Each structure stands twice: as structure tokens, then as C-alpha cells.
Amino acid sequence: MMSSNLPPSAAPEPEGSQAEYLEQGSGAPLPPAAAPARNLRPFVIGGVAVAGLAVAGGAAWAAMSFFSTGSQPAEALPGSTLAYLAVDLDPSGGQKIEAIRTLNKFPAFKDELDLDTDDDIMKRLFDEIQADAECANLDYEDDIASWLGNRAGVAVVDAEPTVVGAIQVTDAEAAEAGLEKLRNCGANGDASEPAPADAEMGFAVEGDWAVVAETDDIAARVLADGAEGSLADDSAYQTWTERAGDPGIVTVYVAADAADALVDNLDRFFGSAEDLGGLVIEQSAYDDGTVSSEGDVTVAGEQVPDDTAETMESLFEGFDGMAATLRFSDGAIELEQAGSFGSQFQLLYASDRGADAMTTLPSDTVAAFGVGFEEGWLRALAEQFAQQFGDLMGEDMTVDDMFEELSTQTGLDIPQDVETLTGESMVFALGPDFSPEQFMSSGDGSDVPMGVKIKGDAEGIEEVLDKLRDLAGTDADIIGSESADGFVAISPSDDFRAALLEDGGLGDTAAFKDVIREAEQAGAVFYVDFDAGDDWLVELSGDDPEAKANLAPLSAVGGSTWTEGDVIHAVLRLTTDD
Known part of the structure; x- marks a missing residue:
């Protein structure tokens, strides 16, 4: 089943069975991240209350949880995904015990939050956030807990980067209705009042997953592409996540192609050429800088070459992907990363x-x-710097020239x-x-x-x-x-x-x-x-x-x-x- 329109937010429904120590099934996904530049319009709206609930819930349950070998958001996303962050809110019982034993050492967690192992933390957070930014006619049990699963991810897909969210759902029909209400909340502050037809945000639901994107078409396409070849089945994703060690509560993955996509879309991430030119002038020591309509920068009468893309390409040259995992381990909180970032x-x-x-x-x-x-090591570092930022050294200065000048100034043999x-x-x-x-x-x-x-x-x-x-x-x-x-x-x-x-x-x-x-x-x-x-x-x-x-x-x-x-x-x- 495919459907449309709107973002996710807060709180899962218990899945029927409890872990041996800490009851599973409470939690919420992280919301999809905002688009990286002003012409990437935000597509996740659930109102301040719903967004806050998702973030706070994800953080709270990420702190209390550990990894579980169940369905992950990577299964719903396409293998061409450029970047991915997922939170697992339903870890196995033994790993939950490790987390709760560690966190219970801190009075702020054990006493001040006053949480029992069978409390529905998401209900607590929902009530508190509703008190600050109420969405009318939104019921936690009927509209949220009735469909929201325990795992969620945020991803960047496509060569022209688009941010989407993937959310596990326990009831597709209820998810459609709940997401529609959350969309209404974001647009009107009232879950029962339909959002405007031109609201540029959408969603699609298929099986156990909902994808939230800028439009219905994008969300549906992402689900369809994921069905043809998922990120979970991608060999590069598998390799890098394995290199990052034992799975944990948070998984991060960046594909090798992400660097090229960043360079190709600098204006979408950092603004227009004129914006970049203005930044050059702002950070320079000159007052007489100008930027043309094409983004050409002139400072003190001299045109500044636009080598931003070349610099970025050089910086990411050789990047071949990376992954990271956040976990609880032997009374510790541990972050492990593995990546190939170039020489x-x-x-x-x-x-x-x-x-x-x-x-x-x-x-x-x-x-x-x-x-x-x-x-x-110093010569190698200097030669690498010269290769990437040679303009800063002067057109005719070599590494040996630089060393000779430094030696003269310091009295050292450099x-x-x-x-x-x-x-x-x-x-x-x-x-x-x-x-x-x-x-x-x-x-x-x-x-x-x-x-x-x-x-x-x-x-x-x-x-x-x-x-x-x-x-x-x-x-x-x-x-x-x-x-x-x-x-x-x-x-x-x-x-x-x-x-x-x-x-x-x-x-x-x-x-x-x-x-x-x-x-x-x-x-x-x-x-x-x-x-x-x-x-x-x-x-x-x-x-x-x-x-x-x-x-x-x-x-x-x-x-x-x-x-x-x-x-x-x-x-x-x-x-x-x-």
C-alpha cells in the first residue's frame, strides 16, 4: 500500500513481549534532518511538540537501549544512499541490562527521571511537550503509539541530494492516518484540520516502513528503489558497518559517492556563488571587495579565483566511505569509527x-x-599542504623554499x-x-x-x-x-x-x-x-x-x-x- 503526505514523530507501541529486564517497545525515531540549503525546503512537520518529542524520545531511548538484530531502516532505503544515520530503539534484553546498569550509576538518571523499567517514557515525553506546544485533537494512544515502530533512520539519497526519513511501522493503515494527523499538526496546530493542498511534504507507506520526504513522489520512489536493491544488501555498506565493530544503538554510514555529491552541490549546501563571494570578502582584511552577479569576487582590485570546488575535491580525494557505531560496552559508552579518507x-x-x-x-x-x-613526516605533510593549498604559499615558492625561509627566521635547521x-x-x-x-x-x-x-x-x-x-x-x-x-x-x-x-x-x-x-x-x-x-x-x-x-x-x-x-x-x- 502506498499513501501520501507528512512526517513522523513520537512513540512506539509495545510489541507484545518484554525483554528480561527492561520492557521494550517505547521510543521514537529521530526526525528527518532539515534540507542542507535554503532551496531544499523542509519536509518534516509535526509541529514543535511532535518534533521535540521525536528528538527527545530518540535521545532518551538511545541512552537506555542497545542493538537488536531486527529489521533496520537500511532495508527500506535504496542501495545508492549517500549517507545514513539510524537509531535502534528496541535492543535485546541482555544489552538493555548493560545500558540500564551503566546509566543507573548516575542519580540524575536513576532518581530524578523517576522511571521504572516498565514505564512508557514516550507517553511521559509526549505529555510534557504537549503542555508546552499543544497540538489540538492529537491522541497519543490512537494517533501515535498505535503504529510507530522501534527503529528509524535519516538518509541522504540521489546524486542531487535529498533528505528522507525511514520509520518502522507496526500498522500501515494506522500509520497513514497518524502521519496525516501529524501533517495537519505541523500546518495548522490541529490534527483534525486538513493541511493546505500545496504543502510540499509527503510520505509513502509500504509494509513495515514509512518514508517521509519533500513530496509523495520522492517518498514512493525511495521505497520502490529500496525494494529493488536495498542499502542493507549493498556490499560497501556491509563492509564499512562491519569494520565499525559490534552494532550498537546508533549506526552512521557515508558512501564513497557522498564526497562527489557534496562537491557537485556546493551551492545547495553553502549558498549561491554570490553568498560564497560575500563570505570571502567578509573574512578578508579589505573593505573594497565586490561580488558580481555571476559570483566573481574582486578584493582590492584583484579578482579572487573561485577554487572552492577544486579545494573540496582535493580535500576528499581518495575518500572511499566510512561507518561509525555508538554502543554500550562493559560499563562504558563507546563510539567506534572506520573509514578511508585518503592519503x-x-x-x-x-x-x-x-x-x-x-x-x-x-x-x-x-x-x-x-x-x-x-x-x-614533516616534509610529507608540507608537500601535501603545498599540493592542496599552494596558492597560500605563493606562486613560485616550493616546499624547500619554505623550509629555507623558516630556517633563516628561527635559526633551526628545518x-x-x-x-x-x-x-x-x-x-x-x-x-x-x-x-x-x-x-x-x-x-x-x-x-x-x-x-x-x-x-x-x-x-x-x-x-x-x-x-x-x-x-x-x-x-x-x-x-x-x-x-x-x-x-x-x-x-x-x-x-x-x-x-x-x-x-x-x-x-x-x-x-x-x-x-x-x-x-x-x-x-x-x-x-x-x-x-x-x-x-x-x-x-x-x-x-x-x-x-x-x-x-x-x-x-x-x-x-x-x-x-x-x-x-x-x-x-x-x-x-x-x-
Whole structure:
């Protein structure tokens, strides 16, 4: 059955069976995203109340839910979909337990929301939003919960990008009636008053899915294209979502063709040529800029070349797709991503030494950021920059010319001295007694537990540091350094410098191992321990007992990136105390 007209919103109907811990069947889809430019007219209308309900419901249930192997919105969308975001609001019982156990550690969730496992959270949200922006003659049970399923997605389809929404429905006939009422709400604020015939928004329902789009025809075509070959069956989609790890509550996918579509439709995403020209003038230092009717930009009497498309093409050159997943995992909230972004991005993560120096930091380190470096990294980065943004360097300037000029200005031998200084692995670290107030009030930094540790050619690094101290003059004490066993520690604090130089075993701590994935092959790593230094994060909340109680469960946050062939992986984890 196909039908027409209008957007989705809030709240599912229970599907009859309950998970072993948390009742399933409550939740709402995320609404379709707004069109990316002013000539892509919005097509999702359900009124402020309905839109708010969808967003709030999706967020609340995404927080309480985990993945379930059931029908997904990708099954209703065409295989040519350019970008896709889906929320699964009906995860399996065991994964729901993992989510609820994690979230119940926070009083704001457990006590203040006052939710039982069998509460219909969507009914609660619907009532609250209706109180703020009421839609007349709209009944939750009859008009929403009677048809809305537990999974929804937002997608960009077609070479000329069009945003659509795909929503699981439990009753096609009821969905048609409910969507019609929501359309009326958006147009008139009254579900019983028909929307104008020229309202440029529509929907189509077929089987277990409704698609919402700008027009009925677009929605129907998307469903038909999905039936012929769905995104779920597309090999690229399958490959990238598998690379993003175990499925979770949110799935994101961007196809390789999305980059070309973005470049081909720059005016639809960023405005007209005149708008872009005006932006150039606005951000320049000149007052006498002009933009012609064709969008040609003249600043200080010189025409500015329109190389926006070329720059974007260069930026996305080599992009071959990506996917990401948000999930609950072992008492943590985890975001995992995998993508092929081209050599210009891969260069930044090519090393597998990002954690080499970090793992030797003191075990009570509060925060650290580490990066690994391959030989010749600075020259490679400069050559890549010159290839993409050569105009900024000047027409006749080469990379060698740029290095020579920088060397003359600084007294350093560039790029050799810079690459020697960074070593194989470098980490910036904060000790357990660090505080922003201490940092701001310190005169010379000698009392601030802050510094850098480098793994590399210690003798060569010290020689470069001597050059920097000569340049610093009277401020040379800030670059105090010590070296031992192939490491150099740099800090204005004698005590912290000595602590940095020791092998403190941070990499062997439970908090580090729990929060950092693939440390042995990571190109870049960051780490923050919320429990270090007598629970410094809790102390930052001052005398607010509510804030203290909700910050106390947090243990650590960290992220790591690594490469496998031409694929860049990244994992971000936020862990909680047991």
C-alpha cells in the first residue's frame, strides 16, 4: 500500500513481549534532518511538540537501549544512499541490562527521571511537550503509539541530494492516518484540520516502513528503489558497518559517492556563488571587495579565483566511505569509527608509536595526549599542504623554499630539527596536582605539573632544545629538560620533570587498559583519568552536591586511532566506576 503526505514523530507501541529486564517497545525515531540549503525546503512537520518529542524520545531511548538484530531502516532505503544515520530503539534484553546498569550509576538518571523499567517514557515525553506546544485533537494512544515502530533512520539519497526519513511501522493503515494527523499538526496546530493542498511534504507507506520526504513522489520512489536493491544488501555498506565493530544503538554510514555529491552541490549546501563571494570578502582584511552577479569576487582590485570546488575535491580525494557505531560496552559508552579518507588524512595516523611514550608516564597522570611520528613526516605533510593549498604559499615558492625561509627566521635547521625534536613518540602530560588556577597564577611554571616526554634520539633532541633555549633568552628555564634511556623529559617543574623521566607504568593501569583500544598500534592517543588526584573532576563541582553525585561515577575517557592498510580506525570510550 502506498499513501501520501507528512512526517513522523513520537512513540512506539509495545510489541507484545518484554525483554528480561527492561520492557521494550517505547521510543521514537529521530526526525528527518532539515534540507542542507535554503532551496531544499523542509519536509518534516509535526509541529514543535511532535518534533521535540521525536528528538527527545530518540535521545532518551538511545541512552537506555542497545542493538537488536531486527529489521533496520537500511532495508527500506535504496542501495545508492549517500549517507545514513539510524537509531535502534528496541535492543535485546541482555544489552538493555548493560545500558540500564551503566546509566543507573548516575542519580540524575536513576532518581530524578523517576522511571521504572516498565514505564512508557514516550507517553511521559509526549505529555510534557504537549503542555508546552499543544497540538489540538492529537491522541497519543490512537494517533501515535498505535503504529510507530522501534527503529528509524535519516538518509541522504540521489546524486542531487535529498533528505528522507525511514520509520518502522507496526500498522500501515494506522500509520497513514497518524502521519496525516501529524501533517495537519505541523500546518495548522490541529490534527483534525486538513493541511493546505500545496504543502510540499509527503510520505509513502509500504509494509513495515514509512518514508517521509519533500513530496509523495520522492517518498514512493525511495521505497520502490529500496525494494529493488536495498542499502542493507549493498556490499560497501556491509563492509564499512562491519569494520565499525559490534552494532550498537546508533549506526552512521557515508558512501564513497557522498564526497562527489557534496562537491557537485556546493551551492545547495553553502549558498549561491554570490553568498560564497560575500563570505570571502567578509573574512578578508579589505573593505573594497565586490561580488558580481555571476559570483566573481574582486578584493582590492584583484579578482579572487573561485577554487572552492577544486579545494573540496582535493580535500576528499581518495575518500572511499566510512561507518561509525555508538554502543554500550562493559560499563562504558563507546563510539567506534572506520573509514578511508585518503592519503592526506592517513598520513596523520600512519605511525604505530602514538602510545609508546604515554604508557611510560606516571600511573597517576591526570591527562595526556600522545602522537607517533614516522621518519620524514614533516616534509610529507608540507608537500601535501603545498599540493592542496599552494596558492597560500605563493606562486613560485616550493616546499624547500619554505623550509629555507623558516630556517633563516628561527635559526633551526628545518625540517631536520623539528623531526628530531618530535622523536618517534611524543606525549604532553598533566600531573595529579595540576589545576587551572595554579597554571594561570604561576609566574614561571616551576610549580605546575605539566610537561612533555619524548622517545627518540636523546642527544639530538637536547641539541635542538639548546637552540630553542637560545631563542627563548630569559625565558629559557621554561624549557628545562633531562634525558635518560632514550627518553627526554621537558618541564619547567623540576619535580614533575623527574617524575616524567621514570617509567611510571601508566600503560599497565586498569583505567588505561579499559579506556584505550589498540594502544600497541595507535598513531594518536588521548587519555583523561577522572579519579586521579583525589577525584579532581568531582572537586571541580565545588559545593554542588547534585553535580558531585553525577560526576562521581565517571572513571576515565580516552581515544585512540590506528590504521589497517588504507583504513583509519578510531575508538572513543567513556568508562564508569564499578
